[in-house]
Amino acid sequence: MAPIWLSSCSSKTTRCTAWCAAPAPRASSGWSISALGCILHQADLLDQLSIVTLLNAVRPHEVYNLAAQSFVPTSFSQPLLTAEFTGLGVTRVLEAIRLVDPKIRFYQASSSEMFGRVQEEPQNESTPFWPRSPYGVAKAYGHWITVNYRESYGMFTCSGILFNHESPLRGKEFVTRKVSDAVARIKLGQQSRLQLGNLDAQRDWGFAGDYVEAMWLMLQQDAPEDYVIATGIKHSVRELVDTAFRHVGLDWQDYVDVDQSLMRPADVSTLCGDASKARMRLGWTPKMSFAELVAIMVDADLERVARAMRG
Ligand code: F7E
DSSP: OOOEEEEESSSSOTTOEEEEESSOOOOSSSSOSGGGTOOEEEEOTTOHHHHHHHHHHHOOSEEEEOOSOOOHHHHHHSHHHHIIIIIIHHHHHHHHHHHHOTTSEEEEEEEGGGTOSOSSSSBOTTSOOOOOSHHHHHHHHHHHHHHHHHHHHOOOEEEEEEOOEEOTTSOTTSHHHHHHHHHHHHHTTSOOOEEESOTTOEEOOEEHHHHHHHHHHHHTSSSOOOEEEOOSOOEEHHHHHHHHHHHTTOOGGGTEEEOGGGSOSSOOOBOOBOOHHIIIIIOOOOOSOHHHHHHHHHHHHHHHHHHHHHO
């Protein structure tokens, strides 16, 4: 039996959901899931019957729910759709599992955005939530309904509270990829300026590949639990920009403008996770450093932009 990974086609086309069977997908844009030997299925987190039909057809032993409207600014402009998709969508998957086969193990992609206005630092599994966006609020709902199905029905449901995880496959709307893409384009003469919002925001950025391993480990345990997954090291957006421009021998201050329209109605100013529980129980540690992560993202974009220029 294969696991199913649920992922959105993109963080902005919320109704279209890609589903695939093993091996695990690594991202949703710019490459082909089927080229990895996965079988693609479609369903919709807004359509309960489509999820039931899918589970009946595939009969997975594990379901990883990474599908969501996941871009925080969009959650301010589409708060109701975000609640339906990112919040209630989790209940639809859980109900489908309960109906088709309650023994299916379930992973819910919870988010450090739930900590929002942080109540302590670093944040661990017991830190209270204070979400600062409709996205964070919807994720908090998804988190608690996952806990609730475990406690109410004895189902094997785990929630991974993942801090920001990035890779060269990240969508360009998110700040790491927006920066790596701009640095590559500026270095190769295809762009002159980069507009950014809050440079003071601090995030605990890790490598998505490391974090996917943690998701899988959670579902291989004897008992279902929730885990924070993070590096424990935070950097500001300003440091991210500095590191990325330095990687190609440029000074960020010559190229970056602050654009007030990119500021969020309420931003999360700082996040830093404590993954001690994952380290002790899962034997999990992040392997890639922040500097390495920024370097592989900039290098991948340099290669991609250069290839496009060659035609
Ligand atoms: O913003 C600041 C922005 O959009 C990071 C999602 O995967 O991780 C992600 O959420 C920070 C924020 O990610 C720009 O204000 C400055 O403080 O890359 P981001 P996010 O909002 O932290 C969590 C864990 C998730 O669950 C989410 O789904 O960077 N920032 N200037 C900017 N951000 C963007 N996007 N664009 C800018 O120009």
